[in-house]
Amino acid sequence: MNALSPSHASRPQGHLPVQSGRVGVLIVNLGTPEATDYWSMRRYLAEFLSDRRVIEAPRWLWWLILNLFILPRRPAAKRRDYDSIWNRERNESPLKTFTRSQAEKLALALAGDGRIEVDWGMRYGQPAIAARLAALQAKGCDRILLVPLYPQYCAATTATVADKAFEALQAMRWQPTLRVAAPWYDDPAYIDALARSTRASLAALxxxxEVLLASFHGIPRAYFDRGDPYYCHCAKTTRLLRAALGLDEERLRMTFQSRFGRAEWLKPYTAETVKALASQGVKRVAVLTPGFVADCLETLEEIGVENAGYFKAGGGERFAALPCLNDGEDGMRVIETVVRRELAGWI
Known part of the structure; x- marks a missing residue:
């Protein structure tokens, strides 16, 4: 019997020795600097803040601001922040550690099919999306599912991952078929995982x-006004999570963090809410971050250190930053559910 598969055995003599017939899954998160030194930080920030989806200001004006004011100064501050959360054992950021682990565990969960290759990448920094798409294609993946790891859709996150993938496809003669996973902000598996994780985290305190904050990464208000659905997705996630936990709007409040620049962003701001709660006599607060699938600078340092400092400086006594779903059982169940749903018809 010929050991080759029918598709390989039927190829004409002289056919290019290419692999085919496999399905790829590429999970992608935001990105991370490769190290905490000044130039690594600068390279990462330059790539991130040069993305037109992230900053929609006129190009000439933003180029001046970025290169004359932000890049000479901001890397030093971010270097200190990253250094405080850096994974010393692997010499990388926690986001990279978690994303790699998520890909490895997803590969094990999907291994039964036998035709699926799982990989991971970052929109900014390494591993680059183009390189990982090429690697999947080299392994015979002529169909690839792209999974931006953002439960709530936003042009500055989900769309820019797709942009980068399609940019890579433009350079390919033989393009793989590409699907982009839909956001899962209201998926029952996601809401259930958030509720289970929140209950477990609260029980461990x-x-x-007295108050829980569901803090999402913010975007400029102008992006929402132009039609971005992100705020609505965050609001629905919060509403469904309130129902799952049996909490009202006073006990579980939605806020937005990581404001950058002077423009108005989505409100209420997490930092201002934390300060206000402390001034109102609230002594105990916990913050969860449902929009992040893995702990990173924004959750570990910005919430766990910076906002905790605001709360205690204002008179608050106990503050907890609850962990993200990460690569735990609940978190992996969500990612696997999304991937299996989006692979329907392919496997």
């Missing part, structure tokens, strides 16, 4: 929070 040695205090009972």
């Amino acid at each position: 040695d205090f009972e929070p």
Whole structure:
């Protein structure tokens, strides 16, 4: 019997020795600097802040601001922040550690099919999307599912991952068929995982929070006004999570973090809410971050250190930053559910 598969055995003599017939899954998160030194930070910030989806200001004006004011100064501050959360054992950021682990665990969960290759990448920094798409194609993946790891759709996150993937396809003569996974902000598996994780995290605390904040990464208000659905997706996630936890709007509040620049961003701001709660006499607060599938600078340092500092400086006593779903059982169940849903018809 010929050991080759029918598709390989029937190829004419002299056919290019290419692999085919496999399905690729590429999960992609935001990105990370490769190290905490000044120039690594600068390279990462330059790539991130040069993305037209992230900053929609006129190009000439933003070029001046970025290169004359931000890049000479901001890397030093971010270097200190990253250094405080850096994974010393692997010499990388926690986001890279978690994303790699998510890909490895997803590969094990999908291994039963036998035709699926799982890989991971970053929109900014390494591993680059183009390189990982090429690697999947080299392994015979002529169909690839792209999974931006953002439960809530936003042009500055989800869309820019797709942009970069399609840019890579432009350079390919033989393009793989590409699907982009839909956001899962209201998927029952996601809401259930958030509820289970939140309950477990609260049970592990040695205090009972008076108020819970669901803090999402912010975007400029102008992006929402131009039609971005991100705010609505965040609001629905929060509403469904409230229902799952049996909490009202006062006990579980939606806020937005990571404001950058002077423009108005989505409100209420997490930092201002934390300060206000402390000034109102609230002594115990916990913050969860449902829009992040893995802990990173924004959750570990911005929430766990910076906002905790605001709360305690204002008179608050107990503050907890609850962990993201990460690569735990609940988190992996969500990613696997999304991937299996989007692979329907391919496997």
